[in-house]
Amino acid sequence: MKSTPGFQSFNPIKNKFNDKTFFCSNEQEIEYALENAQEVSLIFSNLHKQKRAEFLVEIKSNLLLEKDSIWGIYHSESGLSESRFAQEFERTINQIQLFADFLINDFQEISSTQKEVSTLNTPSLIKKWIGIGPVLVLGSSNFPLAYSTIGGDTVSALAAGCPVIVKAHPMHVGTSSRVAQCILKAIEKFNFPKGVFSHLIDDSHQVATKLVQDNRIKAVGFTGSIRGGRALMDLAHSRPNPIPVFAEMGSTNPAVIFKSDIQKNIDEWTSNLAQSICKDAGQFCTKPGVILVPNNSDGEKFCDLLTHKIRNHESYWMLHPSILKNFEFLKIRRKEKSKGLLLEKSGQLDQMQGRQAILKTTIFKLISCQELNEEVFGPFSIIATYNDLTEISNYINSIHGQLTFTFLGSKSEIENNQNLVQLASEKAGRIIFNGVPTGVIVSKAMNHSGPYPASSDSRFSAVGTDSLFRFLKSVTYQNIFG
Amino acid sequence: MKSTPGFQSFNPIKNKFNDKTFFCSNEQEIEYALENAQEVSLIFSNLHKQKRAEFLVEIKSNLLLEKDSIWGIYHSESGLSESRFAQEFERTINQIQLFADFLINDFQEISSTQKEVSTLNTPSLIKKWIGIGPVLVLGSSNFPLAYSTIGGDTVSALAAGCPVIVKAHPMHVGTSSRVAQCILKAIEKFNFPKGVFSHLIDDSHQVATKLVQDNRIKAVGFTGSIRGGRALMDLAHSRPNPIPVFAEMGSTNPAVIFKSDIQKNIDEWTSNLAQSICKDAGQFCTKPGVILVPNNSDGEKFCDLLTHKIRNHESYWMLHPSILKNFEFLKIRRKEKSKGLLLEKSGQLDQMQGRQAILKTTIFKLISCQELNEEVFGPFSIIATYNDLTEISNYINSIHGQLTFTFLGSKSEIENNQNLVQLASEKAGRIIFNGVPTGVIVSKAMNHSGPYPASSDSRFSAVGTDSLFRFLKSVTYQNIFG
Numbered sequence: 001m002k003s004t005p006g007f008q009s010f011n012p013i014k015n016k017f018n019d020k021t022f023f024c025s026n027e028q029e030i031e032y033a034l035e036n037a038q039e040v041s042l043i044f045s046n047l048h049k050q051k052r053a054e055f056l057v058e059i060k061s062n063l064l065l066e067k068d069s070i071w072g073i074y075h076s077e078s079g080l081s082e083s084r085f086a087q088e089f090e091r092t093i094n095q096i097q098l099f100a101d102f103l104i105n106d107f108q109e110i111s112s113t114q115k116e117v118s119t120l121n122t123p124s125l126i127k128k129w130i131g132i133g134p135v136l137v138l139g140s141s142n143f144p145l146a147y148s149t150i151g152g153d154t155v156s157a158l159a160a161g162c163p164v165i166v167k168a169h170p171m172h173v174g175t176s177s178r179v180a181q182c183i184l185k186a187i188e189k190f191n192f193p194k195g196v197f198s199h200l201i202d203d204s205h206q207v208a209t210k211l212v213q214d215n216r217i218k219a220v221g222f223t224g225s226i227r228g229g230r231a232l233m234d235l236a237h238s239r240p241n242p243i244p245v246f247a248e249m250g251s252t253n254p255a256v257i258f259k260s261d262i263q264k265n266i267d268e269w270t271s272n273l274a275q276s277i278c279k280d281a282g283q284f285c286t287k288p289g290v291i292l293v294p295n296n297s298d299g300e301k302f303c304d305l306l307t308h309k310i311r312n313h314e315s316y317w318m319l320h321p322s323i324l325k326n327f328e329f330l331k332i333r334r335k336e337k338s339k340g341l342l343l344e345k346s347g348q349l350d351q352m353q354g355r356q357a358i359l360k361t362t363i364f365k366l367i368s369c370q371e372l373n374e375e376v377f378g379p380f381s382i383i384a385t386y387n388d389l390t391e392i393s394n395y396i397n398s399i400h401g402q403l404t405f406t407f408l409g410s411k412s413e414i415e416n417n418q419n420l421v422q423l424a425s426e427k428a429g430r431i432i433f434n435g436v437p438t439g440v441i442v443s444k445a446m447n448h449s450g451p452y453p454a455s456s457d458s459r460f461s462a463v464g465t466d467s468l469f470r471f472l473k474s475v476t477y478q479n480i481f482g
Numbered sequence: 483m484k485s486t487p488g489f490q491s492f493n494p495i496k497n498k499f500n501d502k503t504f505f506c507s508n509e510q511e512i513e514y515a516l517e518n519a520q521e522v523s524l525i526f527s528n529l530h531k532q533k534r535a536e537f538l539v540e541i542k543s544n545l546l547l548e549k550d551s552i553w554g555i556y557h558s559e560s561g562l563s564e565s566r567f568a569q570e571f572e573r574t575i576n577q578i579q580l581f582a583d584f585l586i587n588d589f590q591e592i593s594s595t596q597k598e599v600s601t602l603n604t605p606s607l608i609k610k611w612i613g614i615g616p617v618l619v620l621g622s623s624n625f626p627l628a629y630s631t632i633g634g635d636t637v638s639a640l641a642a643g644c645p646v647i648v649k650a651h652p653m654h655v656g657t658s659s660r661v662a663q664c665i666l667k668a669i670e671k672f673n674f675p676k677g678v679f680s681h682l683i684d685d686s687h688q689v690a691t692k693l694v695q696d697n698r699i700k701a702v703g704f705t706g707s708i709r710g711g712r713a714l715m716d717l718a719h720s721r722p723n724p725i726p727v728f729a730e731m732g733s734t735n736p737a738v739i740f741k742s743d744i745q746k747n748i749d750e751w752t753s754n755l756a757q758s759i760c761k762d763a764g765q766f767c768t769k770p771g772v773i774l775v776p777n778n779s780d781g782e783k784f785c786d787l788l789t790h791k792i793r794n795h796e797s798y799w800m801l802h803p804s805i806l807k808n809f810e811f812l813k814i815r816r817k818e819k820s821k822g823l824l825l826e827k828s829g830q831l832d833q834m835q836g837r838q839a840i841l842k843t844t845i846f847k848l849i850s851c852q853e854l855n856e857e858v859f860g861p862f863s864i865i866a867t868y869n870d871l872t873e874i875s876n877y878i879n880s881i882h883g884q885l886t887f888t889f890l891g892s893k894s895e896i897e898n899n900q901n902l903v904q905l906a907s908e909k910a911g912r913i914i915f916n917g918v919p920t921g922v923i924v925s926k927a928m929n930h931s932g933p934y935p936a937s938s939d940s941r942f943s944a945v946g947t948d949s950l951f952r953f954l955k956s957v958t959y960q961n962i963f964g
Contacts, residue, residue: 042904112948114927123917125927130907132940237719241882241934244941400723422524425612425957432960435605445596445607447958452723458614458955459726466594466609466956473940474948475907476929478914 007203009173012079012317012352022173025200025207036195037134037163038216044196045131045161052159053103055190059150060096062182063089070178074144077172079317079352084280092145095152095442099159102444102465107159111474123479129472131161132244133218134195136211138232140223141319142283142377144172149179149199152442152463153221153246160471162219163195165211170203171320177201205231212236212245219471220245223285223462226375226453233456246470247456248449250375251403251428252289252382253437256392256420258409262298265434266305269408273381274309276436281316281354282379283323286404286437289375292363292392295385303383307358310379311345315353318378327354327378334382338365338372354378363391367398393423401451401458402428404437427451429458489685491655494561494799494834504655507682507689518677519616519645520698526678527613527643534641535585537672541632542578544664545571552660556626559654561799561834566762574627577634577924581641584926584947589641593956605961611954613643614726615700616677618693620714622705623801624765626654631661631681634924634945635703635728642953644701645678647693652685653802659683687713694718694727701953702727705767705944708857708935715938728952729938730931732857733885733910734771734864735919738874738902740891744780747916748787751890755863756791758918763798763836764861765805768886768919771857774845774874777867785865789840792863793827797835800860809836809860816864820847820854836860845873849880875905883933883940884910886919909933911940 006021025033044052063070071085080088109128116124135157139148146152149166157164168176180199187196200207211217212235222232222245229247236245257269276288291306293299318324335342340361349355356379363386366372372382386392396405405428407414407421414421414433424431429450440448440463448463449455455462460470488503507515526534545552553567562570591610598606617639621630628634631648639646650658662681669678682689693699694717704714704727711729718727739751758770773788775781800806817824822843831837838861845868848854854864868874878887887910889896889903896903896915906913911932922930922945930945931937937944942952 042908046904112927114923114925122923123914125923125925127927127929133908233719233724237715242715242938243934244939422528426524426615429956430958430960432605433962435961441596441604441607443596443607445594445609445958447609447956449956451955452725456724457726459951461956469941473933474911474929474931474943476912476927478912479917480915 007170009077009171010320011076012319013350015351018076018174020174022177022201024202030200030207030210033165033198033200034134034211034214034216036193037165037198038195040163040193040195041131041133043193044163047161049103049107049109052161053100055186055192056096056100056155056158058186058189059183060093062185063093063150063179066178066182070175073174073178074172077175078144078319080280088143088145091442092150095146096150096155098442098465099155099468102468103159106465107468126477126480127474128477130475132471132473133162134216135162135164135471136208136217136220137164137166138208138220138222138224139166139169139176141169141171141323144169144175145179147223148172149176150183152467153223156467157221157471158197160468162471163197165198165200165217167200167202167208167211173201208232209235213239215241218243221470222247224249226250229456230453244470245456246460246462248285248462249453249455251285251450251454252373252375253286253402253404253406254290254292254399255288255406255408257291257293257299257302258407258413258417259294259296259298260413261410262302265408266302270302270306270309272436273306274313276438277381278310278313278356278379279316279438281318282356283319283377284438286440287381288406288437289381290366290373291381291383292386292395293383295387299385303360306383307343310356310358311343313345313356315345315349315356316379317350317352318354321352323377324352324354327376327380330376331357331380334359334372334376337369338382340365356380358383363395367395373399389417389420392420396420396423396427399427401454403448403450403454404428404430404432406432406435406437408434429454429461489652491559491653492802493558494801495832497833500558500656502656504659504683506684512682512689512692515647515680515682516616516693516696516698518675519647519680520677522645522675522677523613523615525675526645529643531585531589531591534643535582537668537674538578538582538637538640540668540671541665542575544667545575545632545661548660548664552657555656555660556654559656560626560801562762570625570627573924574632577628578632578637580924580947581637581950584950585641588947589950608959608962609956610959612957614953614955615644616698617644617646617953618690618699618702619646619648620690620702620704620706621648621651621658623651623653623805626651626657627661629705630654631658632665634949635705638949639703639953640679642950644953647680647682647699649682649684649690649693655683690714691717695721697723700725703952704729706731708732711938712935726952727938728942728944730767730944731935731937733767733932733936734855734857735768735884735886735888736772736774736881737770737888737890739773739775739781739784740889740895740899741776741778741780742895743892744784747890748784752784752788752791754918755788756795758920759792759863760795760838760861761798761920763800764838765801765859766920768922770888770919771863772848772855773863773865774868774877775865777869781867785842788865789825792838792840793825795838797827797831797838798861799832799834800836803834805859806834806836809858809862812858813839813862816841816854816858819851820864822847838862840865845877849877855881871899871902874902878902878905878909881909883936885930885932885936886910886912886914888914888917888919890916911936911943
């Protein structure tokens with residue numbers, strides 16, 4: 001399919017490509033993965049849920065055995081720290097266990113039944129969940145584990161009884177390959193057919209494009225940019241038989257600072273926000289990218305302190321030169337568009353570190369220039385001043401779908417502004433009070449999605465056990481014997 | 483928007499247009515409906531579910547008061563009989579009550595919660611269902627009540643807290659208008675804002691096209707042809723912010739006759755199938771359109787008896803000259819394509835009655851000519867002979883998505899052919915054993931959908947209380963006070 005034979009991942013800290021060359025999957029490997037996935041689909045979907053749970057736990061065990069070797073590759077391909085790795089690894093492991101436990105304790109394969117009523121001449125009905133079929137998973141750049149090869153999409157699809165084909169993210173293809181081995185080892189141990197999980201490699205869009213258009217793929221899970229997600233949605237929709245794409249895309253995750261409790265909380269709020277914006281170079285889909293502060297002296301103090309903390313925050317390596325380049329480009333672009341004040345960290349940084357920054361502007365600018373409301377991936381946030389709460393409701397009405405919306409304020413301010421909370425609920429999948437949007441808890445009660453373009457379908461979540469239902473359909477059996 | 487000022491519905495029994503002229507909604511009326519729906523969306527979605535249930539019950543009461551007047555218009559616009567009206571009316575009423583009861587007794591606005599765990603530094607989460615926003619409903623031609631203006635789509639959307647805009651089906655615009663009055667009267671009694679429900683009229687695609695592309699519409703419910711459904715899906719997908727379309731489209735609803743119990747059940751099975759194919763001129767989305775019978779003497783007897791019963795069945799008026807014309811065209815077309823034997827009812831019929839027919843061919847023809855697997859709307863079915871069960875699995879693998887798949891056979895035959903049942907479960911949303919697919923029970927355990935093109939999204943049902951979830955999204959509230 002392509003002329004270049006292979007590619008390497010990039011080490012952000014060493015600022016050079018890693019040694020190992022990975023080769024792109026060829027036509028034959030793609031066909032093999034598709035054929036195997038199709039073949040095993042029925043068997044895997046009809047496997048007892050307990051068995052699928054045990055399979056997930058086996059994957060978890062294999063990952064734990066490989067933890068040290070995964071850390072080495074993970075670090076060399078992402079520049080992310082050991083503590084971040086430890087956190088993400090634990091999250092990934094816990095996520096697998098959560099789905100295994102959910103399968104065993106909570107998930108009901110039969111969702112509802114209706115007994116025959118012979119006097120009314122109505123038959124019996126048994127409604128069952130079954131896997132939607134082979135799922136293509138395209139993981140994220142920023143979570144080599146938790147949102148990638150064995151991340152939420154793969155685990156929820158396997159739990160749902162769907163074979164999975166992962167197209168490895170090229171930025172962490174080595175991590176992906178090592179994780180894939182842990183999955184394949186579990187398949188071997190359980191004597192499952194190969195098609196339950198396949199791992200394909202590509203550093204272009206060709207393999208994914210081919211897969212999403214193939215009739216044997218029945219759903220897609222994606223985490224990434226709006227452009228990438230929309231392209232996949234368009235491809236999936238243009239098929240003779242369109243399939244669902246669950247794409248978790250971009251968001252600016254606005255945060256409103258109400259005025260009356262600023263003085264009391266200024267230290268805590270600015271510290272939490274600075275950390276949420278700067279940690280791991282702000283490379284999070286839930287990073288607060290727009291902060292609305294009152295246009296008064298408290299707001300000014302808040303803004304000064306937050307700016308100070310951001311400028312003095314530790315800097316981090318960005319994942320890849322292309323991400324760093326895009327980040328630097330967008331910072332300047334947002335500054336030009338807003339004619340606002342760009343306040344960056346000063347001093348010498350490592351070449352691949354992202355230079356954190358705040359852009360000061362007004363809510364009026366945000367309302368009048370939609371481009372300012374597009375995500376900047378990296379340690380950057382816009383602080384926009386507002387004069388009154390009407391401006392905030394105008395702002396919420398003007399924005400597109402968000403993953404999160406945050407309110408920081410006193411209890412009474414939040415209670416008195418339920419209209420804003422309701423407006424925000426129309427635009428965002430999660431509303432946070434007096435906290436920060438980063439740190440997505442993996443649980444049944446989590447919702448990680450939002451109206452387009454935050455996600456492709458606000459009716460499903462990308463995180464937590466409910467995310468299983470992205471990959472399940474119902475079949476009703478009428479008048480089953482016995 | 484259009485030059486013709488108005489149009490009339492058609493009376494199939496009198497074979498002439500009805501007197502009353504209906505005028506197409508103009509730009510201003512469309513804009514008014516959209517603006518009102520958008521305005522009321524938040525309020526209606528946040529209304530207590532008990533209130534929405536009471537509102538539904540009030541609509542039901544109004545319909546009951548208008549039953550006689552609705553019957554007159556219904557009959558004049560559809561040619562459907564009084565007993566069919568009585569059935570459909572009762573089904574519609576029961577459906578409304580089912581959703582009202584579901585709201586009160588079963589539906590949980592809060593779907594899950596997670597308590598704060600301060601030692602783990604995890605916040606509290608409350609996950610709530612909220613309405614997706616204004617829903618456009620485009621009803622079916624063949625169910626002027628149960629799948630139209632106050633049919634499953636409208637009732638489930640209102641129950642979900644979504645304002646509804648109905649674009650009346652032009653074939654029963656009078657029925658639709660009368661039903662709409664019952665809804666509007668309930669809105670008035672409850673002092674709801676007007677935007678909760680709007681009724682628009684058009685005999686072309688212009689109004690629907692405009693509505694589905696409008697940013698204020700957040701979801702679409704549709705029942706009709708594959709061509710119509712796909713056009714809506716394409717329009718909705720081409721929006722800057724794509725929205726979900728739930729389209730329930732076409733299906734041939736294949737039925738397999740296993741061989742060993744034919745002799746024992748030949749009378750019952752042929753009578754039930756003949757009735758399912760011919761009743762109300764077979765104008766049902768679940769009409770069995772393909773019947774697979776063994777190529778042996780029992781199969782031949784079965785085929786002869788079924789053909790006899792179909793040819794001798796009472797004939798019914800078809801809904802509209804365009805439907806009759808299409809039906810007659812497709813009968814001939816299928817005959818030509820299959821080179822099979824077309825066995826029609828003989829004798830004189832009323833001009834608008836559909837002449838029921840059976841086309842005899844082989845399963846091999848069905849597998850090799852996809853066109854034979856496309857729905858013929860009306861009293862027509864293909865009987866195809868098979869030699870062995872491998873041919874049936876090849877056939878199932880060859881077909882696209884179906885609403886239903888039926889097996890008629892002995893207990894042991896069905897148990898011994900679970901591989902066929904599983905294959906069918908991949909292709910159809912409901913599997914029927916020893917019954918007929920028509921007569922869709924409205925209950926939680928019903929699934930009325932299937933892989934494309936039976937429906938646009940096999941993860942949701944068009945019928946039963948679960949259909950509510952087509953129009954709900956989740957929002958998680960993190961760290962709510964108290």
